Every structure is written in structure tokens, then in C-alpha cells.
Amino acid sequence: MAVLELHELTRRFGGIVAADNVDLTLEPGELHCLIGPNGAGKSTLFKLIIGLLKPQSGQIIYQGREITRVQPYKRVRLGLSMKYQTTRIFAHLTVGQNITIARSRAASGRGHLDWALQRLGLREHWELPAGTLSYGEQHWLEMCMVLGNEPVLVLMDEPTAGMTPEETHETAQFLRELNGRGLAVVVIEHDMGFVREIGGTVTVLHHGRIFRQGTLDEIEADTEVQHIYLGERHG
């Protein structure tokens, strides 16, 4: 059974169609990259999946159960999780307090959170206010926090935005290892080098629609995909 299925999901903002009849299926343990020009509707799709936005039509099925109208916090308790594009941590609280708040008491102990804390070296900063961490570390802290519900599927919106090349490489390794622990991971990314490094299926979104799907090599060889990217750049 698929972990997540989107059926004809549509969301409009006034005249703009941010998600246009999107059909997408994610298998358990899948690693998936979502790419596309600015304004293609990538973040909107994440917000629809997690429940921050409600679709005008279509269905969201999670592990065989329809969750289209389920409140966001309940989706999180069911095993969905999302990292924001800009880091959203509790900057005035310590790293430890951030993690304590994020750690769900109800979640069964698959241990993803503790593994991630160890892996990203955040335990060393336990007593520091989260806002004093470096930019990359703040991203990592949020990545750990979204594992607090021991999720089945995590959505990562541009996890490497503003990171140094070393941190980006480290993050790619981390996400691959996380995926190796059995989690389905979906990543929105602009950096094609990063997409290549983590591998997995690539979906191209354009004007709210699914434009292409395949491996990165297939996508990069596609002249129409090149066209939408180049077209975007040249205005």
C-alpha cells in the first residue's frame, strides 16, 4: 500500500492555480525530490499534504485513510511531518527545550530522533539558546524536531537553503541515511548537485501541474524541462 496518494488535488489563490489536478503516489521508504521553477507550487503542495492549506477539490490518502479534511496536528500524530523552508525553531529556548517540545510522548520508539541528534552532533549544544546556533545548525535542529513524532513520511522544504557546501554535503548524507532507516522522504530543492547526491525519483512541477517524473538523468535530458527552466531565467 502506498504511504501517500494525492488524487486530483487542486488549490487556487484567486486566479492563480497553485496546485492543478495533482496526482502523486509515494511508496513507503521512498526518496523523492520535488523540483521546479519559482512559483511552481512546490511549497503549496507540501502545505496541502500537511494540512496548513485546504484543497478546493481532490483527495489526500495517507496509508489507505483519507485525511483531506483532517486537522494538521492530527496528521502529525498519524506520522506526517514537515520542515519549513525558512527555519522555524523556538529561538529563545535552548536546543534541549526545543527537542523536548518536539518529542512526542505517544510516538512509538523507532529512535529516529535520538539517532539524528547523535548524527548531527546537536547534543553538544544542548544548553545553548537555539537562536545562537549557526545557520546550518538551526536547519539541522529543525530537521531533528520534525522527527519528534517518529514520522513515516517527512517533507523537507529546501533543507539546504543558505548552507555552506560542506553542510550541504553533510545534509545530503544525513537525508540518505535517514531514508535508509525506512522513512519516506520528500525534498524540495533547487540545487541540482544536491538532487544528484541524494538520488531518488524526481518530479518536476510547473504552474501547479506535474510536468515530468523520472530519474535525474532523464529529467536533465528532457528538452521541455530545460525550456521551462531557461524560459524562467530569461524572463
Place this chain on the structure above:
Amino acid sequence: MLVALAFGYFVFYGRVSDWIVPILTLVLALVLETFFAQTAGYQWRIGRALLGGYNGMTNIPSLNVAGIELNGFTFPLYFVVIAAVVITFLAMRRLVNSHFGHVLVAIREDPERTELLGYDVRLYRLIVFVIAAGLAALSGVLYVSWGNYITPSAMGLLAETMPVLWVAIGGRGSLAAVVLSTFLLEALKDWLAVYSGEFALVVVGFLLLLGMMFAPQGLVVAIAQLGRRALKRWQE
């Protein structure tokens, strides 16, 4: 508390915008004030107690615990009030430092992020709202036991504003600062009221302005920080 529960349910579960909530709360209180102000006739009564319209309810008997009357003329009530303040303060401290309290801080900083960590933000807000209503009810009971009367102005605009001022001038990050600022402001108000009731409010308003301009974290907190710094320098 039941009224708060019902009101809070509609406000928080209806996902009313954050900045609208205090306005709605204020409006509810003013509506209730207006309602109670027109309850002058004999048809408005609960049991044998008349609601009394704008003059309010009078001759309310004081609390009587184990034969000791807690009224405004003798000492027992005074000790009960002190005990209530201490117990409430300690209970609130415990609450703020608990996991529940940490979640509240998280909600204050970023409600959406908190919801995406699996917390039902609406429920937390409702619980806090009802706790606040319970504390207000406790203070109401003690007030009536002291003065044996209450008028609708106890839920008027002024009565609504003062707690906000206590917190703004004290500092919303510190329970102790708010307790201190409440004592100081009420003492100041009573002292100045000897000269003129309205004059006291002008002074309080001025303090609020000063606080917002120079110490947005709270006047009492700012003074405490200054004091701590001075003490450090003196020790060195």
C-alpha cells in the same frame, strides 16, 4: 469558567485571528456589563438575590469558613488573601515550568510550528483561557467577601484594562514582576485617588507610555536588570 469555556471554544476552535481575540473578550465583558446594568427590576434575581442593575448587588454575605467570618473588618480575610496570592503564584510558577508551560511558550513564539509538532494549539489556548477565568472568579469571590457588594463596573472598561497594564508595566516574561507591579500600581492608584480618582489613571497611563518606549520587556523587569548590573559592578 463555564462562560469562558463556551466563549473560548467558539473563539479558538473557530480559528479567529490572534489579534481579534482580546477585542472579542473585551466586547463580551462590555456586553455583560451593559446587560447587568439594566437588571434593576425585581424580575432579575437569582434565587433571592437581586441583581440590582447599575447599583449592583449589595449586602452580599461574607464567606464563612468553620465559623470564622471572612469580612473586610477583621483580619482572617487578610490572611486568606495572602495565602491565595502565594498559592496561586506557586501554582502558576509550577505550571510555567512544566512541559505544559513549555508548550505554551512555544505557542506564544510560533503557534503554527507548534501545531506541526503535533499539539492541538486550540485546546491549549482554551485551557489557559479557562484557568484565567477561574483565577478571575477566585478574585471576584474574595473581593465580594471583603466589600459585601459588587457593581457591573467591576467588568467595565477600566476593570478590563488594569490587568493588561499590570502585566505591561511589570513585564510579561516574569510572574514575580507582575505581582510586584500589581501591588505598586494599585497602591499608587489608591494613594493618588485621595487627590483625584482620574488623576491616578493619568499617572498610570504615563507609566505605561514610559514602559513601552524605554522598557518594552516591562518596567519592573528593566529596573531589576539595572539593579542586578549595578550590584555586579559594586561587587567588582
